[in-house]
Amino acid sequence: MTIVFVVNGVIFLVLGILVYFHAENGSAALQGTNIQNNPAVAEQMTRIGIQYGVSILFFVISSVLLVLSVIGLIKKLNKSRLAKRILQTGIETDALVTYVDRNFSILINKQPVYSIVEYRYRDNDGNKYTERLDRVSSEMVVRSNIEVGCTIRIKYLQEDHAKSEPVLS
Numbered sequence: 001m002t003i004v005f006v007v008n009g010v011i012f013l014v015l016g017i018l019v020y021f022h023a024e025n026g027s028a029a030l031q032g033t034n035i036q037n038n039p040a041v042a043e044q045m046t047r048i049g050i051q052y053g054v055s056i057l058f059f060v061i062s063s064v065l066l067v068l069s070v071i072g073l074i075k076k077l078n079k080s081r082l083a084k085r086i087l088q089t090g091i092e093t094d095a096l097v098t099y100v101d102r103n104f105s106i107l108i109n110k111q112p113v114y115s116i117v118e119y120r121y122r123d124n125d126g127n128k129y130t131e132r133l134d135r136v137s138s139e140m141v142v143r144s145n146i147e148v149g150c151t152i153r154i155k156y157l158q159e160d161h162a163k164s165e166p167v168l169s
Contacts, residue, residue, distance in 0.1 A: 002072040009065030016058030019051055082157075086165040090155030095121035095166070097150050098130070102138055115141040121154055123161040131164050140168055 099118035118132040131154075136146075146152060156164040 002069045005065045005069035009062045009069060012058045012062035012065065016055045016062060019058060020055035022051060083165050086155050086157050086163060090157055091124065092153060092155050093121055094151045095119040095154045097146055097148055097152060100146055100148055114138060117141065117146060119152060123156060127161060129162050144168055
């Protein structure tokens with residue numbers, strides 16, 4: 001999704017620049033003319049005002065999309081770092097798979113790319129936790145024979161037992 005926001009943000013930025021410079025050329029040609037008695041010049045000025053407005057709108061949309069893409073990238077990096085830390089330093093245990101579903105909203109060659117996997121586990125203190133992963137590779141689910149009722153190995157974070165990652169190979 002981040003890539004979509006970046007691409008669209010850049011497209012709107014380029015469109016804004018093109019519209020802006022097109023409006024600049026039109027306003028330079030009208031300098032020094034009398035608007036009061038010439039309806040064609042007034043119409044041209046209105047058109048230029050609209051072009052400036054459109055270019056500003058494109059700049060605003062571009063800025064919003066680019067800011068959203070940066071926020072998404074930062075969240076993705078933080079999630080990746082947390083997952084890496086859990087897998088490196090976490091406490092390993094077994095988890096019971098309670099739900100598996102192929103996510104058919106994204107298909108490549110008529111096959112789901114991601115699966116939804118939900119599992120339940122207990123920490124060393126006996127507390128129960130449930131984790132739902134919405135973007136597990138469907139290939140990994142099939143290769144690891146993950147189905148409802150099977151057990152998988154996971155690691156949970158030492159400081160926050162509610163955060164976990166599956167140990168899939």
